[in-house]
Amino acid sequence: MKGKELLINTIRGEETSRTPWVPFVGVHGGYLIGTTADLYLQSSELMIQGLSKAVELYQPDGLPVCFDLQIEAEALGCRLNWSPDNPPAVVTHPLAEGVALKTLKIPGPKDGRIPMVMETAREMRKKFPELGLYGLVTGPFTLALHLLGTDIFMKMFEDPEGIRELLTFTAEVTSTMAGYYLDAGCDIIAMVDPMTSQIGPEQFKEFIHEPASSVFNFIRKSGALSSFFVCGHAQQNIEVMSQTGPDNVSIDENIPLDFVREVCKKYDISFGGNLQLTMVLLMGSEEDCMQHAWECITTADSPRFILAPGCDLPMKTPPENIRAITRLVNDPYQQEVIQALGKTSSKPELLNLDDYGNIDKVIVDIITLDSESCAPCQYMVEAVKQVAPHFEGIVEWREHSIKDFEGITFMSSLFVKNIPTICIDGKITFVSKIPPKNELIRAIQKRINEKLKSRLRIKPGEILLAGESGEELTELKRKTELALAELGTKLDVRIETGEEFRQNLGVADTPAWISVKYRIRSEGRQPTIEVIKEWIKDLL
Amino acid sequence: MSQESLLQEIAVCVERGKVNEQSPYPPDLKGQPGADELTRKVLDMGASADQVLSEGLVPGMKIVGIKFRENKIFVPEVLMAAKAMTAGMNHLRPYFQSGEVQRKGTFIIGTVMGDLHDIGKNLLGMIVEGAGWEVIDLGIDVPAVKFLAALEEHPGAFIGLSCLLTTTMLNMERIVQDVRDSRPDAKILIGGAPVTDEFKTKIGANWYSPDPQGAVDFLNKQVS
Numbered sequence: 001m002k003g004k005e006l007l008i009n010t011i012r013g014e015e016t017s018r019t020p021w022v023p024f025v026g027v028h029g030g031y032l033i034g035t036t037a038d039l040y041l042q043s044s045e046l047m048i049q050g051l052s053k054a055v056e057l058y059q060p061d062g063l064p065v066c067f068d069l070q071i072e073a074e075a076l077g078c079r080l081n082w083s084p085d086n087p088p089a090v091v092t093h094p095l096a097e098g099v100a101l102k103t104l105k106i107p108g109p110k111d112g113r114i115p116m117v118m119e120t121a122r123e124m125r126k127k128f129p130e131l132g133l134y135g136l137v138t139g140p141f142t143l144a145l146h147l148l149g150t151d152i153f154m155k156m157f158e159d160p161e162g163i164r165e166l167l168t169f170t171a172e173v174t175s176t177m178a179g180y181y182l183d184a185g186c187d188i189i190a191m192v193d194p195m196t197s198q199i200g201p202e203q204f205k206e207f208i209h210e211p212a213s214s215v216f217n218f219i220r221k222s223g224a225l226s227s228f229f230v231c232g233h234a235q236q237n238i239e240v241m242s243q244t245g246p247d248n249v250s251i252d253e254n255i256p257l258d259f260v261r262e263v264c265k266k267y268d269i270s271f272g273g274n275l276q277l278t279m280v281l282l283m284g285s286e287e288d289c290m291q292h293a294w295e296c297i298t299t300a301d302s303p304r305f306i307l308a309p310g311c312d313l314p315m316k317t318p319p320e321n322i323r324a325i326t327r328l329v330n331d332p333y334q335q336e337v338i339q340a341l342g343k344t345s346s347k348p349e350l351l352n353l354d355d356y357g358n359i360d361k362v363i364v365d366i367i368t369l370d371s372e373s374c375a376p377c378q379y380m381v382e383a384v385k386q387v388a389p390h391f392e393g394i395v396e397w398r399e400h401s402i403k404d405f406e407g408i409t410f411m412s413s414l415f416v417k418n419i420p421t422i423c424i425d426g427k428i429t430f431v432s433k434i435p436p437k438n439e440l441i442r443a444i445q446k447r448i449n450e451k452l453k454s455r456l457r458i459k460p461g462e463i464l465l466a467g468e469s470g471e472e473l474t475e476l477k478r479k480t481e482l483a484l485a486e487l488g489t490k491l492d493v494r495i496e497t498g499e500e501f502r503q504n505l506g507v508a509d510t511p512a513w514i515s516v517k518y519r520i521r522s523e524g525r526q527p528t529i530e531v532i533k534e535w536i537k538d539l540l
Numbered sequence: 541m542s543q544e545s546l547l548q549e550i551a552v553c554v555e556r557g558k559v560n561e562q563s564p565y566p567p568d569l570k571g572q573p574g575a576d577e578l579t580r581k582v583l584d585m586g587a588s589a590d591q592v593l594s595e596g597l598v599p600g601m602k603i604v605g606i607k608f609r610e611n612k613i614f615v616p617e618v619l620m621a622a623k624a625m626t627a628g629m630n631h632l633r634p635y636f637q638s639g640e641v642q643r644k645g646t647f648i649i650g651t652v653m654g655d656l657h658d659i660g661k662n663l664l665g666m667i668v669e670g671a672g673w674e675v676i677d678l679g680i681d682v683p684a685v686k687f688l689a690a691l692e693e694h695p696g697a698f699i700g701l702s703c704l705l706t707t708t709m710l711n712m713e714r715i716v717q718d719v720r721d722s723r724p725d726a727k728i729l730i731g732g733a734p735v736t737d738e739f740k741t742k743i744g745a746n747w748y749s750p751d752p753q754g755a756v757d758f759l760n761k762q763v764s
Contacts, residue, residue, distance in 0.1 A: 081656060085707050089656045150659055153616040154623065157557070157565035198615040198659065232733055236611055254733075278706045278734045314706040 004187055007062045007132035010306055011188070011225050011247050011270040019297050019307050021329040022132070022272070023322050025054040026067025026312030027087055032057070037315060038082035041068050044119040051124055055131060057319055058326050062132030062188070065121040065181070067312035069138045069192055072173050073146035075112030076104055085315045093149035101166055104147075106176050114177070118184045125185030132188060134227075135181025139193020140170040140211040156203060163207060171211030175218040182222050189219045190227040190250065194311075196241070197232030204240045212244040220245070227272070231311045235259065242267040252310025253277065257299045264304070272306030275325075282314045286324035287341075287417045293325045294338040333376065337369050337419045340402050351413040362447050364388070364397040365423040367411045371399055379434045380420040387440045390528050395444055438530075445534040452519060461517040462492040466502050467510040470495055476511045546582040547596040550575055550628060554600025554670070555607075557620025559627050565620060575600075576627035589635035593672055597628050601670025605753030608667075615659065622666035629669070636674075643674045644763050646697035648690045650682030652711045657704035660732055664700060667752035673759060684718035691723060698759060701745070703732040713743040720744065727762065729755055 001009070001017045009016045025032075029050025030040030040046045051063055068087045074080050077099065080088035095101060107114060124133055138146070144166045145152050156163050178189045196208055212228070219226040227248035228241050235255045242249060242263055250273040251260055257274050264271040275281060280292045296307060307329060313322070328334045364384050368377035384397045400407040402419060414423050422430040422440075424447050435443070463480060467473040473495055480493055496502070505514065521527070521535050541549070552558075553575035556566050560576035573581075579592055604621040607613045635641040647668050651661045658680050669675045676694060678686050687699055699719065703712050712730060719726050729747045730740055740748035749755045 083654065086654075086705055091656065150619075150662075153619045156616050157620055158563075200611075200614040200617075203614065203616060233611075236614075278709060279736060279738060282706060316707075 003061050003130040004132040005130075007306065008187065008225065010304055011227075013268070013270065013304055016303055019300075019305055019329060020061040020132075021058075021326065022062040022064075022134070022306055022308040023054065023058050023060050023325070024064055024067055024309050024312045025051060025058075025060075026064065027085070027315045028313040028317055029054055031315045031317075032319065036084035037086055038084055038088070041066070041087060042113065042116065044116045044123070047117075047120045048123050048127070051120075052127065055128055058322050059330065060131070060326075062134055062306075063124075064134040064136045064190065064312075065124060065184075065186065066117045067136055069136075069142060069194075070146070071113050071117060072107060072138045072143055072177055075107035075114060076143075076147060076173070078146050087312075090146045093147060095147045095166070096149040096151060101169060104169065106173055109180055114180060118180050121181060121184035121186055133186045134188050134190050135178065135184070135186035136190050136192055136229075137174050137177040137181065137215075139191045139196065139228075140167045140174055140215070141199075141208055142193050142195040143170040143173060145195050153198070156199075156207060160206075167207060167211045171214050174211075174215045178215065178219055178224075179222065182219075182224050186224070188225045188227060188248075190229050191215055191246070192229040194229075194231045196237060197230055197234035199237075201236050201240045204237050209240065209244055212241075216245040216247075220247075229273075229311075238263045242269060248272060248306065250306070250308060254310075257296060257305075258301075261300055261302050261305070265302075270304040270306065271300070271302070273308045273310050274300070275307065275309040277309055277311060277314055277317075281309060281317050281321055284321065285417070286320055289321045289324045290328045290334065290338050291342060293328050294335060294342065333369075333374060336374065337402075340369055341408065351409060360394075360451070362391070362395045362444055362451070363425055364395060364444065365410070365414070365426070366397065366399045366420060367407070367414070367416050367423070368399055368401050368420045370401040370403050374420075376432070376434065377420040380422060380430075383434055383437065383440055384422065387437060387444065390441060390530050391444060391448070392525055392527070394448060441530060442534060445531065449519075449538065452521065461515060462494060464494050464496050464514040464516060466496045466505070466507050466512040466514060469497055473497075473511050476513060480513070543582055543585055543587045543591075544595075546578055546585070547587065547591065550578045550582065550592065550596030551600035551603070553578060554597055554621055554625045554628065555603045557617060557624050559620070559624045574627065575624040576630075579628035579631045583631060589632045589641045592628065592632060593641060597625050597632075597670060598672050601625050601667060602753075602756075604670070605667045605751075605756055608663075609751040609753045615663065618663055618666070622663075622670065625666065625670045644672045644760065646674045646676060646694045647700055647759060648676045648678065648687060648694065648697050649700040649702065650678035650687065651680040652701050652703045652708050652715055653681055653683045654711045655703045655705050655708035656680045657702075657732075660704065661700075661702040664702065664731065664752045664755060668700075668756055668759065671756040671760065684715040687715065687719055688722055691719070691726060698727045698729060698762070700729045700731070700755065702730075703735065706734045709734055709739065716743045716745050729758065731755065 006016055006020045010020050027037035027040055030037050032053040033049045035046055040050060054063060070080055070088050070090055073090050077094045078090045079092040081091045082088045174191060181189060196204060216226050225247045227250050228246035229250045231252040233254045238260055248270040249264055253274055253276040260271045274296050276292060280288050366381050366384055371377045371381040381399055388395045388397050400410045402408050402411055414426060416428060418431050421428055424443055429443050465473045465476050477493060484491060558569045558574040560574040563574055564570055582592060604618055608618050649661055649665050651658055665675045665677050676690055678690060691697055701712050701715060703709055716728055728745045730745045731749055735748060737748045747758045
């Protein structure tokens with residue numbers, strides 16, 4: 001089960017197979033296709049491209065059509081300041097500049113960017129029938145703030161009737177937008193009202209309860225599902241938000257998930273969100289992202305939880321971070337790995353492995369979850385086990401299971417991030433994928449060659465000068481000896497004037513300068529044919 | 541009413557957001573004098589401007605800062621409290637100008653370049669001003685050069701950077717670097733929804749607080 005079906009079942013509290021995953025791709029979609037936020041949010045074509053790229057990369061269960069809380073405000077006359085890497089910001093507030101509320105009209109389907117956004121929704125619906133499509137509408141309070149500016153906070157005390165009237169109007173706008181999105185084929189309407197995080201539960205009940213409830217009633221009557229998105233420190237309002245009748249509440253990293261779960265349980269609704277946008281998704285590593293996503297899933301500990309970021313993804317979030325979460329969500333094995341890593345609360349003291357590999361033998365370390373219970377780990381260990389005998393005692397291998405603290409210490413010391421991983425002489429060589437036999441042999445041989453090279457440094461090579469006569473080579477010999485002297489090194493310089501010698505080497509013209517370097521590839525043992533083949537290839 | 545009890549009344553007016561007699565808020569104090577009238581009255585009775593500040597306005601605003609931190613009150617109440625504080629503070633301006641009353645120090649604030657959000661920054665400004673500091677508000681979308689210019693004008697001032705967007709956090713980092721390049725000893729406080737203590741350490745700012753009162757505590761400690 002995946003996509004729309006999984007999301008709907010999760011929201012309704014029906015049976016599901018796993019936690020649904022909804023990366024809120026907004027202007028990040030523009031980043032994925034190499035365009036700027038301002039161009040992206042004004043072009044249906046670019047949004048469809050960006051969202052399609054997100055579907056391809058992130059395999060989400062659901063996506064928002066457009067994450068921009070300024071669409072309604074713009075259609076109502078607020079001026080916007082566009083930015084290349086953020087959604088636009090509202091810079092003028094008509095109601096604070098003398099425009100009367102009664103002159104404002106509910107935006108029609110052709111106003112502002114509404115037709116462009118709905119076109120995007122329709123196309124996405126056609127292109128991805130299985131994807132859960134979120135239509136995002138600006139909540140009544142945030143829209144009211146766009147229209148009136150921050151005076152709204154004091155006017156709640158100084159002119160409560162006026163504010164109630166304004167919120168009745170903005171809620172109507174919100175419902176109308178929800179209707180447009182539903183007509184365009186969206187499955188879930190998310191009413192995003194982040195500014196409600198700035199007021200207390202008493203004010204919420206007094207001012208927001210009614211308008212918000214009217215929006216959720218409208219969505220329910222239309223036969224669709226709804227979500228109440230809030231971001232910021234809104235913990236005080238989760239309960240009163242739940243009382244307005246949404247099917248889901250989605251929150252950001254500022255609110256503990258277990259708290260939200262308990263409140264939502266009481267109101268029999270679903271919940272989601274909570275992934276940390278900046279410190280983890282934007283600035284963290286893939287491993288941080290997986291670890292954190294797993295923490296969210298386990299803290300939520302509920303079949304009614306939807307994994308999602310706290311708000312729209314920062315534009316330049318590294319796609320590999322989001323893909324790491326996709327892997328975690330879809331792959332029970334990755335979950336097991338993250339779980340094992342997460343068990344160590346203390347950071348291991350790193351081993352000093354600077355001199356690792358400075359011995360005659362080549363050491364192959366396999367970092368695994370545990371080769372007995374994890375299939376990919378088992379195959380990786382098998383691969384090494386099969387290859388090691390080819391090198392007859394030169395190669396020593398060992399497995400480090402991260403179920404032991406020693407294993408984790410070793411993993412951290414070698415800066416290994418993924419499981420399973422093969423390190424050759426302390427160097428990460430194969431990550432996650434099981435190398436085919438010949439690739440593994442080649443990698444090990446390469447390391448052996450490197451080691452031999454360093455041993456050979458003390459063995460001189462030689463220089464051959466080939467020509468028809470000694471006289472012809474006098475000048476070349478002089479230069480070569482000068483070069484050797486300037487380098488402060490000593491090598492034999494041999495003169496070869498035999499024709500047969502030149503023919504054997506394929507020397508076409510004289511004088512010729514030939515370097516000879518001897519490499520001892522094996523001593524006192526019988527290398528296998530496989531290994532000899534690798535040595536020969538090195539010569540070609 | 542004694543001077544002392546009037547000063548306590550002023551603190552209550554600030555805490556409750558009672559601006560003046562006409563103000564309908566809070567409903568239970570309707571028709572009663574607010575911070576505006578009471579400040580005038582106590583000054584006329586001979587209280588010093590310093591007393592009004594340190595025994596009336598500052599204690600009132602401190603309670604507001606603490607209640608805000610503890611999630612007991614929210615933005616609307618803080619804004620009303622700040623409005624009441626400003627009504628009282630207006631009567632003290634001549635004394636500040638004449639130098640009769642000294643403020644604890646100067647705090648230069650602004651929302652960082654690229655970011656137009658000002659609610660958080662304004663709240664911080666009001667609460668810090670209400671704690672007896674001079675606040676120089678550079679507004680929104682402020683580049684490093686403006687902070688440096690203000691620092692030039694107010695040597696020894698503290699700097700407060702605010703941002704709301706995750707993308708402008710990166711500008712915050714740049715501004716801290718730029719300011720430090722010219723003024724390595726500058727004391728920089730940062731705040732805003734996406735900012736964390738970890739981020740403060742990463743970018744080399746001096747102090748992070750999730751709420752305005754934390755900034756007040758830090759600033760007061762620096763000058764005590």
